[in-house]
Amino acid sequence: MKKFLSLALILLTFALTGCGNSEKQDGRLKIVTSFYPMYLDVLNITRGVEGVDVVNLTPPQTGCLHDYQLTPEDMKTLETADIFVVNGLGMEAFLDKVTEARPDLKIINASDTPKIVPILEDGVPNPHVWMSLTYSIEQVKNILSKLCELDPERAEKYRMHALEYVDELTTLRDEMHISLDMMPNKDIVTFHEAFPYLAAEFRLNIVAVIEREPGTEPTPQELADTIEKINALPVKVIFTEPQYSPKAAETIARETGAQLYELDPIVTGEAKPENLLDYPDRMLTNTLTLIKALQ
Ligand SMILES: [Zn+2]
Structure with missing residues (x-):
């Protein structure tokens, strides 16, 4: 009886730790x-x-x-x-x-x-x-x-x-280089820190970032600093992200008269084979948005 019990225990341990990996026999x-x-x-x-x-x-x-x-x-x-x-x-x-x-x-x-x-x-x-x-x-x-x-x-x-x-x-x-390299305006304000690499590639200048950590509302001082930076720009554009609330950006837009656009960091989406070309498709949409915003 005791022997049987310990065997059962060993089997149970295997099942719990996944050592048996029974689902992976395929x-x-x-x-x-x-x-x-x-x-x-x-x-x-x-x-x-x-x-x-x-x-x-x-x-x-x-x-x-x-x-x-x-x-x-x-x-x-x-x-x-x-x-x-x-x-x-x-x-x-x-x-x-x-x-x-x-x-x-x-x-x-x-x-x-x-x-x-x-x-x-x-x-x-x-x-x-x-x-x-x-x-x-x-x-x-x-x-x-x-x-x-x-x-x-x-x-x-x-x-x-x-x-x-x-x-x-x-x-x-x-x-993207053909269309973005010759844009007269290169100054942008983004929502969170998702765009420095995109900016570096197309020589865009990120003047301010509204929320460094997404979900953390800017402090009144940060908000005032961003508004000051945007007010100094000849062409004022702010890019929100579809994944996050545009509330802070809307406040800043009201204060500065800046235009709001949406840039997509392409981090959300259904994991399904039909979305094979979702990255280039959405990057193309981003490009069209940038062309509209920066000319
Ligand atoms: Zn991020």
């Missing part, structure tokens, strides 16, 4: 991505490749992962993952918890390449690198090369798809 490769921009990159690289499942960890409306806390549901998703693709540069502040729970999980850090030079703010890297077309391309290439190392069997297919996507992004970047 031979499929499960790639989990941390948030939407990473999902779109991996979707493009793996599209139509047999035996690969791509799952985005965070719900469609999560947006940037600043202050994101892992849920028990997330931990369950990661339990059966083979590879976890993250943006890096501090965007996934919860990463330590993941590696603690799953020390064997293969992690691909998309920004971990010498080709991406982070912009530092008070000594801390700004993680929104995907908003530069050039860096988004580097992230795709980096994910590709690490994925090919981890899954050499499917490498040829990954490579073919990634190159097609990179071509698409390169064409878009060239078109």
Whole structure:
């Protein structure tokens, strides 16, 4: 009887820790991505490749992962993952918890390449690198090369798809340069710190940022400083983000007479194959908005 009981205990322990991994006997490769921009990159690289499942960890409306806390549901998703693709540069502040729970999980850090030079703010890297077309391309290439190392069997297919996507992004970047390089006005005010890489790529000048941390309302002093900076501009434009309330921006617009437009950091969206080209599509919308706002 005692022997039987201890065996039951061992089995139970296996079931609880997931050592048995019974769901993963299907031979499929499960790639989990941390948030939407990473999902779109991996979707493009793996599209139509047999035996690969791509799952985005965070719900469609999560947006940037600043202050994101892992849920028990997330931990369950990661339990059966083979590879976890993250943006890096501090965007996934919860990463330590993941590696603690799953020390064997293969992690691909998309920004971990010498080709991406982070912009530092008070000594801390700004993680929104995907908003530069050039860096988004580097992230795709980096994910590709690490994925090919981890899954050499499917490498040829990954490579073919990634190159097609990179071509698409390169064409878009060239078109954006043609239209944005000659804009007479380059001064913009943005909502949160999502746009320095986009600005650097197209030589836009971010005059002020309304909320450094999304969800944290600016203090009266910060509000006054922003209003002063905008009042000094010949062309006054403020860009809100579809993911966040435009309240503070509307207040500032009322005080300064600035025009409000919307720039999309492309961090929310349904994780579904139909959204394959959502990044270039929404970047094109951003470009049209910038053209309208800056001429
Ligand atoms: Zn952000």
